[in-house]
Amino acid sequence: MNRTILFYTLILLPFVAGFSQEPVKNQSCSYAYDHSSTKFGWKAFKFTEKTGVGGSFDTIEVVGTTAGNSPEKALKGLRFKIDPNTVNSGNPERDGKIKGAFFYPLKANGKIEGKVVSATLSSDKTSGKGTIQLSFNGVRKNLDVAFTIQEGTLNATGKLELADWKALSSVEALNKVCTDLHQGKDGVSKLWPDVELTISTKLKVDCK
Structure with missing residues (x-):
């Protein structure tokens, strides 16, 4: 898989962190984003x-990363760009339809950009929540x-409601070119207007 410099996540999303090693109590640790471990996925319905x-997307670029004394500080301010031309569903014919019917009619051909606004871990460091500012189809x-x-x-997981980014016309266009493939047992052709985003990654940890 070809990845550029860094990063989701929503979209997305590029902004999340795990731990490549556990810090020992009373140690001073520095956390840094590790792009080589990052995977970004999407699921439509x-x-x-x-x-x-x-x-997934095969090309994701991340900039603005800095090391910090906590995972939150290492993530805040991280910025990312996703190239929709590299969408990869494992089916080249379907990928062509996604590009042509869904992404290309959107503003900037569906380019996705974003940045991490916040990331907060629970006290036991096993869960957390965050906020991403996502720019897509001219909507931020x-x-x-x-x-x-x-x-x-x-x-990390997030739910992208395409209506919020004024992309319902592209949902309808993609469903039109895939009418038969989107027809379920009830005979209805349906493509849902929401997308599930998933991101997994680790942080490099240096403790002294």
């Missing part, structure tokens, strides 16, 4: 029964995310 279809809004830390990896 089709059929009336809402069946998920997942994928905040997106809330929640995350958990398991075995040193942080997994």
Whole structure:
């Protein structure tokens, strides 16, 4: 997978952190973002029964990262860009339809940009929440995310309501070119207007 310099997450999202090692009590630790460990995923939904279809983006760029004495400080201010041309659902024919019918008609051909507004961990460092300022289709809004830390990896999730980013026309266009493929058991062709975002990553930890 080809990744540029760094980073989601929403969109997204690029902004979350895990721990590559556990700091020892009373040690002074520095935390830094590790782009090599980052994975960004999305899941759209089709059929009336809402069946998920997942994928990722192969090129994500992240800038503005700095080391800090806490995970929150290492993440705040992180900025990211996602290239919709690199959407990857594991099906080249479907990817072409997603690009042509969904992304390209949007402003800036569907380019996604954002930055981390806040990230807060719980006292036991096993969960947390954050806010991302997401720019998409000419709309800039905040997106809330929640995350958990398991075995040193942080997994974050957020829900993107495409109506909030004025992208429903693209949802309809994509469903039109995929009418038969989006037809469920009830005979109804349906593409849902929300997308689930997932991001996993780690932070490099240096303790002295």
